[in-house]
Amino acid sequence: MTTLVINHGAGKSPPAGAAKTPRPAEPLAMPEVSVNGVVIAPKAIAAEVQNFPSRNPGEGWLAAARALVIRELLLQEARQLDIAAERKTDADSREETVDDALVRGLIEREVRVPVADEATSRRFYENNLRRFATPPLYEVDHILVGARQDDSASFAAARERAASIAAVLAAEPDQFANLARAWSACPSATVGGSLGQIAPGDTTEEFEAALVSLAPGEISAPVETRYGVHVIRLCRRIEGRTLPFDAMRERIEAYLDDHVRRQATAQYIALLIGRADIRGIPLDGANSPLVQ
Structure with a gap:
């Protein structure tokens, strides 16, 4: 039986007037873990815990123990099958360990992975066309009346100024560049407010939502963001295009091969677990960190 020490008093303040004596650490008992009679050393589990951030020590211990059990199970199978550790x-001249080589060799030999053919790849492409499209581009001008949102007086003044600018532009849209040079707090003021071409994700969510709703040539109502209040003009929208299958085929095949390999590896590990005598923790192939 192994123990983890948990201090329940850490990070808590004592009641007013109470003595500041921390509660004693309480040991958390952990069972001995073994795979086909081979015990996983408690020190090894403790060292592995750092690789599994968790909400509490018990969860971290369980995740680390599972990872080491899976690794031990694979190593035992590799040795039983006399896998060569090549x-x-x-690329950085780092050589893998003998154990890593054994696990890799076992998976490469025992896990059969069908290669994605052209028909399968094309079917995936046609069912996921949105994944193979370039994003749209927007040619945009804007006027920024700068203000911090946490400064209520300044932000209220920015709203008023932006509303006035929007009112002028409603009557005289050709004055956009002049007003940008006169009032915009953005460096783009020097070029009449032009931001050039921008793509989805280049601006704030509020700015982008307003931009998507505009037709070319249209000027927005004032738009509030963390930088202040904007008046936006959409000059041109360049629609994204779907990339051809031939350009995407190699990437699709690599994705499908990896996906199938993970599934096949999970199934293989599940079979090994079903045959093994694993004690101390519950375990099934679906929870294996190796295949997630």
């Missing part, structure tokens, strides 16, 4: 080196 260590590889990555």
Whole structure:
């Protein structure tokens, strides 16, 4: 039996007038964990916990123990099948460990992964066309009346100024560039408020929502963001285009191969778990950190 120490008094202030004596740490008992009779060392689990952020020590311990059990199970299978540990080196000249090489060799040999053919890849492409489209681009001008949202008086004044500018532009839209040079707090004022071409995600949510609702040539009502109050003009919208299948085929095949490999690996681990004598923790293949 292994124990984790949990101090329930940490981070809590004592009641007024009470002595500031911390509550004693309470040990949390953890069962011995083993795989086919091989015990997973408590120190190893404790060291592994750092790789599994969790809400409490018990959850972290359980996740770490599961990861080490899966690893031990795979290593035992690799040795039983006499898998050769052919260590590889990555692009930074770092060589994998013998255990890593054994696990990789086992998965490569035992997990059968069908390769995505053209028909499968094309079907995925046609069912997910939005994933293969470039985003639209917007050519935009704006006038920013700068103010901080946490300064109520300043922000109220910015609203009034932006409303006045919008009223002028409703009657004289050709004055946009002049008003931007005179009033905008954005560096784009020097070029008449032009932001050039922007894409989704380049601006704040409020700015983008207003932009999407505009037709080319239209000027918005005042739009409030954390930077102040904007008046926006959409000059041109350039629609996104769907990239051709041939350009996306290699990427689609790599995605499908990885997806299928993960599923096949999860199924393989589940089979090993079903045959193994695992004690100390509940475990099933779906919860394996190796295949998430």
